[in-house]
Amino acid sequence: MKSQNGKVMVVGGGIAGLTAAWELSRQNVSVELVEKSCFLGGHSIGFTCKATEKCQQCGACSVEEMLANVVNEPLINVHLRTEVKDLQKSDGFRATLAKSDTGPGPDEIIKGFSKNNDPLWVAGSNVSKLPSGAVKIDEMGSDTELEVDAVIVATGFAPFDPTLKGTYGYGEWKNVITGLELEQILRENRKILRPSDGKPPEKIAFIQCVGSRDKRLGNLWCSQVCCAYAMRMASVIKHDNPDTDITMFYIDIQNTGKEFPVFYQNIKSWLKFVRAIPVDIYPLENDRLKLMQLAEGQDEPSMEEFDMVVLAVGITPGPDTGKMAELFNLAVNEDGFLDSNSASANGIFVAGTAAGPGSIIDTMAGAGKTAYEAMKFLGVTK
Ligand SMILES: Cc1cc2nc3c(=O)[nH]c(=O)nc-3n(C[C@H](O)[C@H](O)[C@H](O)COP(=O)(O)OP(=O)(O)OC[C@H]3O[C@@H](n4cnc5c(N)ncnc54)[C@H](O)[C@@H]3O)c2cc1C
Ligand code: SF4
Ligand code: SF4
Known part of the structure; x- marks a missing residue:
């Protein structure tokens, strides 16, 4: 017609x-x-x-x-x-x-x-x-x-392909997943479970800017959505299971609108923010993961263990x-x-x-x- x-x-x-x-x-x-x-x-x-x-x-x-x-x-x-x-x-x-x-x-x-x-x-x-x-x-x-x-x-758009960040072990270690996969897990189970054993993870890391703001990849843009989606997901996890320990590794935080400053202020009371981009992820026993990172102001890299790592993949053409x-x-x-x-x-x-x-x-x-x-x-x- x-x-x-x-x-x-x-x-x-x-x-x-x-x-x-x-x-x-x-x-x-x-x-x-x-x-x-x-x-x-x-x-x-x-x-x-x-x-x-x-x-x-x-x-x-x-x-x-x-x-x-x-x-x-x-x-x-x-x-x-x-x-x-x-x-x-x-x-x-x-x-x-x-x-x-x-x-x-x-x-x-x-x-x-x-x-x-x-x-x-x-x-x-x-x-x-x-x-x-x-x-x-x-x-x-x-x-x-x-x-x-x-x-x-x-x-x-296409979500960033995290296999291009080889040192994060995506596709090799079961509990390294993307933000989109976290969405899928939440949709299917109504709660967050570890892919390796179907148990709720006790300690989770979010890695921000995966595939965005990355000179080495030539992806200089900010993907605009991954700070907000990662923080919303972290809030859902914390709400369902208040004992979960969650850390967010970031370079910068994207302000996404007029409600965001208050949301961010509240979330800082329980979400640990570490200004660093992790360089490597190693597998441990029981499908746990060891994350090596060089935080702002540190001379030596440090290691920390997690049950699950979420890569906040960004938006690419x-x-x-x-x-x-x-x-x-x-x-x-x-x-x-x-x-x-x-x-x-x-x-x-x-x-x-x-x-x-x-x-x-x-x-x-x-x-x-x-x-x-x-x-x-x-x-x-x-
Ligand atoms: C991990 C992740 C989490 C996100 N979470 C949120 C969130 O919580 N809140 C939020 O506001 N935003 C979120 N976003 C952003 C959100 O996904 C986008 O804003 C939204 O999907 C953009 O819609 P779009 O129509 O532009 O593109 P798309 O959703 O990519 O839709 C494009 C459509 O075009 C079709 N298409 C492609 N090529 C062709 C072709 N040649 N011919 C015909 N059709 C074609 C595709 O099949 C698809 O249906 C997230 C993004 C990512 C990567
Ligand atoms: S929205 Fe946040 S995580 Fe995403 S690219 Fe921008 S600063 Fe990085
Ligand atoms: S906008 Fe609010 S009500 Fe709508 S789907 Fe998101 S959280 Fe749920």
Whole structure:
């Protein structure tokens, strides 16, 4: 369906793409929402509520709410498991869509994170017994052409790959995990358990800035979200198990908004902050870990033992950034993210973490503005 106010193709169905699509539909603009994976929601639909005795403003419930809005909006047409293969300038744009090669293996079944994911289950081609409401992978994806008046690229980010920090033993020692894996453990168990033995860890280290602010890796940017997410997680752990001993190794603390100074002040009463970036992690008996670090003001490195180490991995440019730059004629900035202003005059816009790090709330605010810019381009608003 194309409304009188025109049609926009939104590429990427994370919180940036969902918000942009929803804001456009509010002004009666039709949307073709193209998502490469089998499910809408991007990284943040997998996040769980971090409320302790009060809301910690992690933003996860806003993603669920926005997803529900989008799937129930008739002006938004969703293409799951689909990619844009070509874009030609016509009166507006002619886009060629094709099935992506993502999804479960032939014998696998995968499940979306949200009850609002439709379908909720996707099954590989050899699976014969399907859960109710499941769809076979071969039935998903659009091979079609679209005429649209503008494009919003919202293809998101990739979490930093911690195997690139070889001395931390990620992938080798079971109890060295990432912030995303900690999310997963909390979602599945409603509490934090050690991967090696399923027991609550008594002593935990968080290592901040993993893959961010790192000259050696050439990743000079601050990822904006990892200080806040690590502190929220630490609060959940402490709330569930007040005897847990938690240390945060950091270079700098990112102030994430007006509530943050009070939150930080409170958390300092029980969370140990050590200004140092650990250099090495060694395995010990019982899957414990020894962490070697050189703290600020110390001449000699010191060692400390932990039950579990959480690497606060940051936000890096998404895997399709180069492809998107080429397809949509967008520039890439010095950090490797898409330049949000490079093609807006031609009707191609960038939203969300495809253009650089940001939290859910920042991404929603930014995507709302991008939708507004696209509507100005269409002449829907001034
Ligand atoms: C470990 C970690 C924890 C975090 N915790 C929090 C938190 O507690 N609170 C908070 O506010 N923020 C948090 N964040 C940040 C949050 O994840 C981001 O703000 C949010 O996910 C950004 O949304 P996005 O839509 O820009 O990108 P994404 O979530 O990456 O979504 C991008 C979407 O685009 C799709 N896509 C990619 N390429 C293509 C393509 N070629 N064609 C079509 N579709 C494509 C992807 O499949 C995906 O669905 C965290 C980040 C990390 C790394
Ligand atoms: S913002 Fe986060 S902590 Fe607060 S209610 Fe929503 S999901 Fe829970
Ligand atoms: S948000 Fe905090 S942990 Fe993340 S890169 Fe910035 S300073 Fe480091």
